Amino acid sequence: MRNHASLAEQFNLDENRVDWHNKTLWFVREKRDKQSHQVPDWEKLREIASKIKLNVLSNLDTYLMEFEKNALANGIQIHWAKDAEEHNEIVLSILKDHQVKYMVKSKSMLTEECHLNEYLEKNGIEVTDTDLGERIVQLAKEPPSHVVLPCIHKKKEEIGEIFHKHLNAPEGLSDPQQLTEIARQDLRKKFLQSQAALTGINFAVAETGEFVVCTNEGNADMGTHLANVHIACMGLEKIIPKREHLGIFLRLLARSGTGQSITTYSSHFRKPRAGQDMHIIIVDNGRSEHLGKEKFRNSLKCIRCGACFNTCPVYRRSGGHSYHTAVAGPIGSILNPIRNREDYKDLPFASTLCGSCTNVCPVKIDLHNQLYELRQEIIASGSGESIKGFSMKMMARSLSNIKKYEKFKRTVKWGYRYTPFLLKNKINPWYKHREMPEMPKESFKEWYQKNISDGK
Amino acid sequence: MGSREDILTKIKKAKPAENELPTDFSFISTAENLLETFVAAAQSNGSQVTLIEDEKEIINYITENIASDERIIFNIKGFEDENEELEDQYINDPHKLESVDVAVIEGSIGVAENAAVWITENQMKYRVLPFITQHLFVMLKADSIVPLLHDAYKITKVEDGFSLFISGPSKTADIEQSLVIGAHGARSHHLFILK
Amino acid sequence: MKVGLFIPCYIDVLYPQVGIATYTLLKRLKVDIVYPMGQTCCGQPMANSGYEYLACGTNKNFIQQFKEFDKIVAPSGSCVLHIKEHLKGESDLEKNQALHIQNNIYELTEFLTDVVKVENLKASFPHKVGFHQSCHGQRGLHLSGMSELTAPYFSKPEQLLQQVEGIEWVKLDKKDECCGFGGTFCVTEETVSSKMGKDRLADHEKNGAEYITACDMSCLMHLEGIANREKSHVKVIHIAEILNTQNAEQ
Secondary structure, X not given: OOOHHHHHHHHOOOHHHHHHHHHHHHHHHHHHHHHHHOOOOHHHHHXXXXXXXXXXXXXXXXXXXXXXXXXXXXXXXXXXXXXXXXXHHHHHHHHHHOOOOEEEEOOOHHHHHOOHHHHHHHOOOEEEEOOHHHHHHHHOOOOOXXXXXOOOOOOHHHHHHHHHXXXXXXXXXXXXXXHHHHHHHHHHHHHHHOOEEEEOOOEEEOOOXXXXXXXXXXXXXXXXXXXXXXXXXXXXXXXXXXXXHXXXXXXXXXXXXXXXXXXXXXXXXXXXXXXXXEEEEEEOOOHHHHHOOOOOHHHXXXXXXXXXXXXXXXXXXXXXXXXXXXXXXHHHHHHHHHHOHHHHOOHHHOOXXXXXXXXXXXXXOOHHHHHHHHHHHHHHOOOOOHHHHHHHHHHHHHHXXXXXXXXXXXXXXXXXXXXXXXXXXXXXXXXXXXXXXXXXXXXXXXXXXXXXXXXX | OHHHHHHXXXXXXXXXXXXXXXXXXXXXXXOOOHHHHHHHHHHHOOOEEEEEOOOHHHHHHHHHHOOOOOOEEEOOXXXXXXXXXXXXXXXXXXXXXXXXOEEEEEOOEEEOOOOOXXXXXXXXXXXXXXXXXXXXXXXXXXXHEEOXXXXXXXXXXXXXXXXXXXXXXOEEOOOOOOOEEOXXXXXXXXXXXXX | OOEEEOOOHHHHHHOHHHHHHHXXXXXXXXXXXXXXOOOXXXXXXXXXXXXXXXXXXXXXXXXXXXXXXXXXXXXXXXXXXXXXXXXXXXXXXXXXXXXXXXXXXXXXXXXXXXXXXXXXOOEEOOOEEEEEOOHHHHHHOXXXXXXXXXXXXXXXHHHHHOOEEOOEEEOOOOOXXXXXXXXXXXXXXXXXXXXXXXXXXXXXXXXXXXXXXEOOHHHHHHHHHHHHHOXXXXXXXXXXXXXXXXXXXX
């Protein structure tokens, strides 16, 4: 079975790569710190963003209807999809209506979640991802390993090889500047040929019926402003009430995610271009159910900035693919098991609960608390490993009162003295990379009895 | 309409009790001088900045620095007539803009904290223009610079079908976090600030 | 003010010197401190693994042991945070007792700075020391400012260590990165846990620390295990042992 611990172990076979991955992402975390510390009321911004998002969750249905009404009035067509399957079918039917065989796509984690590319390819549509990082992982036939930096797990030499194989680039290229130029030339042709463009949505504004797409590369805009059909896909939690709220979220998004003061392009789409067809697909795919879970609904505030990935000491040392899902990292460890407990029950345990994710989150999701609570739910539902459950029960019994505890202590001490080989071997995971602590002659309690109290 | 009703009903059942919408959107700006802060932010975004006193200086700049065979689209209002050689015919198909080398556009609001400039559809004329052009020139009046993004949103109008903030040249850091200017959009971003 | 001393189970068994230093230090500072003999564990090992429901026995025992005290103090940020956030009583009476405990339990350094208000420790430790910020103490109990937040820096443990004569402070590259111990994480995710510990240790080594100190012995146990395996010269020492040094000399 795929689980985070074993996939992380594989990733760690190459320690130099782990160090490189860790360093690269920490660099982004440091950029984020630098940016956020330049905003004197950063914590107030986070607080207000969180409050707006909580207000959205309280009024999600009415805001969605308001958004729909305004978008329709602006000439945008609205579709609703209850799950990934319906979402994919809607995309395909729009493309079929326009006889589209070829589509460019900018980054959308939602379409990753829905496995849209595979579906469209099965149905004879060629899809090109146009965000550079997404394009690289698409050519490598891999899922993205990070929501904002999809190919952060790849070294430039490896990207050079991929471009050599797929884009006729000369062999042995590794200069990011040259590699980017090759992708630019290649994708420009795709942009110009494409009949349809699909984008994600960062923010959908109920008040105006417009939606905002943020990129640094300009790929979303290159696609949509050339193509005759624009399909924009949004998870239903992407709504915000008013345009003025964009001021809050756009100040937070790039600073938190990549350590920029704002993305290069923050595009506000309100009406289709003359002669263009514009569609929005509003997708549920488990979100309305998630909303009903009181302990976890807070995580629906997520704006997919990726800050929790960059700061997470576990993510940095295990790589995005160890989470075996499109949205990895701390937030993925919440969103995935909520939607599909059986396949992702390992993820809430892939954390030390250090709390750094909670501190960097621009919308104040209490990530580490939710991970703790999810652990309780997963175990309570019987999804834990039986051997761990047994040892936990034994431990809980031994610690429940002083007599059992003293007996337990004697057993441990005896084991330390007479059967050290049981502890100091490779089966004991602690011992694999760590020495065992030494066992002192006397416990604190024994010292206290002897020296302080009268031994009662 | 089945899924729509279904989804809305599920949300209605699941949503939490009312959480009030915050109303205090007052934030501190550290900018002592708006123009200086804007210019510093623009430069750190990878933009070139030239301070000008007259719109004509942009035309002079173009004449001096851009080769005559390069395709230029000049969208600054009030200059169309006297600069016919800079004006294209109106284009219906955006694909025909593929060969544009330089586009000159006016922006309406500048934000000091991040050097983002608000540009409306009316100002860019063609939506794809700021992206498909190899080099983008943006003219901005110095007195239209505001301290923070919030201040900009207070004055943006909801009237165009498409509008955006642009804060610099197209860029990417997707390969090992190395910053590369010139991903898919304009390779360079030149701001002309009219004093 | 009657103060109950809570010595976490693994300190009791494996690191008695930390308990002794804590007790001796508090006694020296004229705190009316008592160690309730029936105490066992706070229940965190089960709860953090998702077995909070198994912690009713430890909860009951903890409440029984500590309900009578005005304040409770422990040399472990992690165990204190667990009690603060997750101690649960069953009956109404127990619930009230649990609440009283939660409102009055302190990690050792915050007890010293906020309750005892120590200003002059007269301790001495002439060594180069790196301070490991344990996550639960720092981000959970707010013992010190956090690098992620935009707020003025403070640190309760540092405030105390500054009163220690001869101590030489080591500046770290990452001032508050997790060491990777994480309770059962240290065995269920052994690879990542060890790698995190190794990196933490390397930061202290690189910056010339002779000792790593912390408010949590669990982090130090993990770092010590790695240091010993890697044959590192760096030693670990709990902050209570440093703060209590003068006493040791007398």
